[in-house]
Amino acid sequence: MKSKITTRVMAHVANYEKDRISLFTRRLAILFSFIILGVIITFGVVIWQLYEFQAFDMLTLFQQDSEIIARFWQDTLSVFWEFVPQEWLLAGTLCLLVIGAMLFFTRRQRAVNKKKLQQLTQYSH
Amino acid sequence: MVQNPTDATLVLAVRAGDIAAYEIFVRRYETKLLRFAMRYVRSHHIAEEIVQDALFSFYLTIDRVDVSKKVSSYLYAITKNKAVSVLRSLRNTVSLSHVDLPSDMDLYDLTEKNERADILHKALHNLPVLYARVLRLYYFDELSYKEISKKLRMPINTIRTHLLRAKKVLRKGVVV
Numbered sequence: 001m002k003s004k005i006t007t008r009v010m011a012h013v014a015n016y017e018k019d020r021i022s023l024f025t026r027r028l029a030i031l032f033s034f035i036i037l038g039v040i041i042t043f044g045v046v047i048w049q050l051y052e053f054q055a056f057d058m059l060t061l062f063q064q065d066s067e068i069i070a071r072f073w074q075d076t077l078s079v080f081w082e083f084v085p086q087e088w089l090l091a092g093t094l095c096l097l098v099i100g101a102m103l104f105f106t107r108r109q110r111a112v113n114k115k116k117l118q119q120l121t122q123y124s125h
Numbered sequence: 126m127v128q129n130p131t132d133a134t135l136v137l138a139v140r141a142g143d144i145a146a147y148e149i150f151v152r153r154y155e156t157k158l159l160r161f162a163m164r165y166v167r168s169h170h171i172a173e174e175i176v177q178d179a180l181f182s183f184y185l186t187i188d189r190v191d192v193s194k195k196v197s198s199y200l201y202a203i204t205k206n207k208a209v210s211v212l213r214s215l216r217n218t219v220s221l222s223h224v225d226l227p228s229d230m231d232l233y234d235l236t237e238k239n240e241r242a243d244i245l246h247k248a249l250h251n252l253p254v255l256y257a258r259v260l261r262l263y264y265f266d267e268l269s270y271k272e273i274s275k276k277l278r279m280p281i282n283t284i285r286t287h288l289l290r291a292k293k294v295l296r297k298g299v300v301v
Contacts, residue, residue, distance in 0.1 A: 002148075005155045005173060009180045010148055016185070017144065019280055115142035123144065 014123035021113045028106065035095050035102075042092030046085055055083035132196035139187055147187075151180055154197070158204050165208035174254030175211055179204040185278055211254055214261060248295050256291035263288055 002010075050056055061076045062069055130138070130149070138146035155176060162172035162179075183190075183200050190199055249257050262273045270288075274281045 003152075003155060005159070005177055005180070006148060006151045008177050009151050009155075009184075010144075012177070012181045013144060013147060013184050015283070016181075019283075112142035116144055119142075119144040 010123045014120050017116050017120060021117060024109065024113060028102070031102065032099070035099050038095040039092055039099070042088050042095060045088045046092065049085045049088070050083055053083045055080055133192040136187060136190055136192050136196055139184075147184060154200060155180070158200070161201060162204055162208050165205070165212060171211060171254055172208075175204060175207045178255060179207045182207070182278075214258065215250075217261075217265075252291060252294055256287055256294060259284060259287045260291045260295065 058076050058080050061072055130146070132150070132153075135146045135150045139150070158176045158179060159169075159172055162175040163169065166172050166175065179200065182203050190196060249260065252260070258277070259273060262268045262276065263270075268276065270281050270284050273279075273284045277284065279287075
């Protein structure tokens, strides 16, 4: 049987944790959305430019005989690479790295939040 | 969790996200702290509010608690500070009735104002400590929601809710 003090303190704690977890999740979600939008935009630009220059046509080489592929693949790829807008590709890769870093650095807090959320149901009134 | 965990073990468990460990901690100390708070305020109701406040404040700062030292002394220190602060606020409330009045105020107005102040003080005494505190900070100290939220380390919405509920309870107390 819980006393009045325990019940009230735990209710305060539960509300506080709910607010804190929800704030953390919202902030993370907003940050993620922006970065994912960045990834979509940058890779979109990369693909659009490759289409513009019909660079993907070069890759049809890989549908040829293995002998031809073996002979020309390096040349084809180096020319293809020339068409890739590298500053956009770099930006997209950086965005992906930021997402990875965010997932890595928040992993402990996310695990703690998950554990707390599982327990919060018993203190909610 | 082990059968009879130490305070340090409980604090570390809470830090790792185990909220139930805090319940064990609260149960362990609530009676002791209540007795301790009663030494300062002599009112069971106010002492209960102080203990609740202290235990919640302890939770808010749990990440900063040095587990290599005695955890309970920190908790007792918080409770003592809360009790002293409540005593101080109660004293401030009493002194409000001795406010100097303008000389042109007639005796009837003076009596009526004193009566109103008395009713208000009595009603404030009957309010839960947290409500009374929020009311005082808002109306007497004239702090904004944001400032109160910072001072009490609570979200603005909680302050707003406390103020609303406090006014309701106060209104009821004053009317009755």
